Amino acid sequence: MGSFNNGKVLLAYALGVITPFAVLAVVGWFGLLPVNSNVKPPDWETAFAHHAFNAAVARNAPRLTDPIAPTDANLMAGVKLFKGDCAGCHGTPASAADNESQPSLYPSPPQFALHHPDKPDYQLFWIAQHGVRYSGMFVFGGAWKKKDGSDPSDQKIWTVVTFLKHLDSLPPDVDAEWRKSN
Ligand code: HEC
Structure with a gap:
């Protein structure tokens, strides 16, 4: 030198x-x-983005306790919320395989019917509450706020999260609703 x-x-x-x-x-x-969405991201991009995303979620999400008990009624409410507000992108057992083979967003929304979410419930809650940057994932925090100022959004998000965390063990009537193609 x-x-x-x-x-x-x-x-x-x-x-x-x-x-x-x-x-x-x-x-x-x-x-x-490239700016088109009808392709799958390359593996290196997915690996980098997922690592960055998972690390940021782990760092930011407070360890809240899910307030929604996994009763039949709550899981039924969860599957209905999911089919109404999430399944257009994240699919159902009827649509997941097609969604996965024909990407229409970049990155493609995970198909939870095929890949049950493995993150802890408080992280799923934080993600749905805050949305995901550079993707089509909406901010659901405040999404259901009413004119009178009350806001059931967090409760609804927890209800969907409770459903997602019980995909392995749904009661028969909830499972039937999940698989019904509508
Ligand atoms: C307009 C499409 C769209 C809708 C509607 C939508 N999402 Fe998403 N979601 C996405 C995309 C895109 C991603 C990001 C995928 C990635 O990071 O690779 C995502 C990511 C997620 C993740 C993170 C999964 C992981 O990687 O661990 C969760 C959890 C999630 N969404 C839950 C929900 C819930 C619950 C709803 C309904 C209340 C919902 N999403 C509605 C598009 C959507």
Whole structure:
């Protein structure tokens, strides 16, 4: 290192750091970045995004306790909420395979009928409450707020989460509702 002049080392370092961003900016400017949604993201992109997402959720989601008991009535309310507000993207047993083979959002929404969510309930709650950036996942916190100022949104989100955490053990009537194709 003795013969290097510090200025040159710094310049080389700065160019090394700046060049990838400059290339990205130019590529984006001239319309060379893909923007269509009807494809699956490459594996490296999925691996990176999922890691970043999972780590951020683990860091941000408070460890709340699910207030909704998994009674028949609550699970039935959960499946109905899911079919009304989530299944258009996350599918049902009837639509999941088609949704997965023909992506229509980028990233493609996970099909919970095929892949039961493995995150803890308080993390699922936080995700649905806050939405997911750079994806089609809505913010459901406050989504059901009423004109009189009352807001059952959190309770509804917990009700859907309770349903999602019991996909392995649904009572028969709830399971029948889940599989009914409508
Ligand atoms: C308009 C489409 C759309 C709707 C409607 C929608 N989601 Fe999503 N959801 C997405 C997308 C896209 C992702 C992000 C996928 C990713 O990160 O790879 C996502 C991610 C999630 C995740 C994170 C899954 C994981 O990776 O661990 C949860 C949980 C979730 N949604 C729950 C819900 C619930 C509950 C509802 C209904 C109240 C809902 N979503 C409605 C599109 C949707």
